[in-house]
Every structure is written in structure tokens, then in C-alpha cells.
Amino acid sequence: MPHRYILFYKPFNVLSQFSDRDPNAPERQTLKDYISVPSVYSVGRLDRDSEGLLLLTDDRKLKYRLGERKFAHPRTYWVQVERIPDAEALERLRRGVTIQNYRTRPAQVQQLIDEPILPPRNPPIRYRKNVPTAWLELTLTEGRNRQVRRMTAAVGFPTLRLVRVAIAHLRLDGLEPGRWRDLSPREIKPFWR
Structure with a gap:
């Protein structure tokens, strides 16, 4: 089964995770309020008070590559x-x-x-x-x-x-807050160079 790669415009005041782990916090929006694709997780994070581009995938190798300092993306x-x-x-x-x-x-x-x-x-x-x-x-x-x-x-x-x-080469262009799209194989390929 091929991997999923999703580009998401995270709005302000949304957690970069699919569940809120703080049971004492007032109800807060999470990724599940916007994305219903199973088994994808964010590559890196944006704080709740930050906005913008978030990459989600089920590809563990890419997640490692983008998170590891030595690759300096x-x-x-x-x-x-x-x-x-x-x-x-x-x-x-x-x-x-x-x-x-x-x-x-x-x-x-x-x-x-x-x-x-x-x-x-x-x-x-x-x-x-x-x-x-x-x-x-x-x-x-x-x-x-x-x-x-x-x-x-x-x-x-x-x-x-x-x-x-x-x-890296992926830009926010064309996305509105709260919207997402799948990435093409051509968009993923540069990460492996």
C-alpha cells in the first residue's frame, strides 16, 4: 500500500496532534477536526499559537529524515x-x-x-x-x-x-487555513536527494 503525504495549512489555535492529551485543558481543536485520514502523523510541529504549513505522513523513513538535524531541511x-x-x-x-x-x-x-x-x-x-x-x-x-x-x-x-x-521546496501557496491536499510523488522525490 503506498504511503500518504498530506500538506495542511494549520490554523491558529489548533494543536499539531490528533488528540488533546491535557484532560484539564478547555476543549481545544486538534488535527482530527480537519483531517480524517487514518494513520498519518505530523512531521514536526507548530505550536498552537503558530500557523501555516504542516506535513503529515505515514512514511516513518521520511518522518525521520525530515526530523533529523543532520539532513538540515x-x-x-x-x-x-x-x-x-x-x-x-x-x-x-x-x-x-x-x-x-x-x-x-x-x-x-x-x-x-x-x-x-x-x-x-x-x-x-x-x-x-x-x-x-x-x-x-x-x-x-x-x-x-x-x-x-x-x-x-x-x-x-x-x-x-x-x-x-x-x-524545503513545499510552499503554502494555494492552501487556505484548515485545508489540506495530497502531495504527488514528484513533490516527495526531492526529500530523498
Whole structure:
């Protein structure tokens, strides 16, 4: 039986798992509210307060390959931060920063000139009249828990909104929040090079 590979646009406030393991938490949405394909699991995670591209599969070898640091598959995020980062902060992100006694790998970082076109978030981010925001495009080759948020905070620019727009060559283009599609063999093949 062939493997399944699913590309999903995870909305804000949805857990990256099929069940909520916290019995004391108020009812929260999970992947099962959107995807009814049996035996697929997410490759990596997005925090509940993050949005964007999530890959799901039943292919254990691919899941291992994408999760293992030595393969260094890039993940690209659009990050709205509080205030306007200066050149020094961007350079620190590029070189890598220390978060929780760990030095991150160097990252590709650029400030976006225009705000990216994204569906509105519900609820919207907090708006502060006297505090400007900026959008960054940040590409990492590792994925630790809340890493992007910790990195931007470490250089003095807290993350307000975080959207993963790409995993390697796969992009969010054409998907709306809460929607998914199967990947073709041609889209999976580059992961094995």
C-alpha cells in the first residue's frame, strides 16, 4: 500500500496532534477536526499559537529524515515582530543566538518590505498604536520547541504572529487555513536527494 503525504495549512489555535492529551485543558481543536485520514502523523510541529504549513505522513523513513538535524531541511517562516529590528539584531539572528543554553544554527533572515498577504488571524494580534511592527522572513535548518519565538525575543523583538510558509521546496501557496491536499510523488522525490 503506498504511503500518504498530506500538506495542511494549520490554523491558529489548533494543536499539531490528533488528540488533546491535557484532560484539564478547555476543549481545544486538534488535527482530527480537519483531517480524517487514518494513520498519518505530523512531521514536526507548530505550536498552537503558530500557523501555516504542516506535513503529515505515514512514511516513518521520511518522518525521520525530515526530523533529523543532520539532513538540515530548511523551514521558512514569516514572522511579525514588535518594533522594527535594526541591522545588528538581524545579523545576530543570521549568526545564531543562544537560547536556553543552546546556540542556534545560523539562519537566513531578511526584513520584508511589504506586509505579506495572509488570511486574517482570529483573534487578531494585539494592536498598539504607538508600537510599530515589522515582518521578517526567517529560514532555519533545525526546529526546536518555540525556537523562532525565542530567537526573536533574544534579540529584543518579540514575535506577534508566526506563519510557516515552506518546508524545503513545499510552499503554502494555494492552501487556505484548515485545508489540506495530497502531495504527488514528484513533490516527495526531492526529500530523498
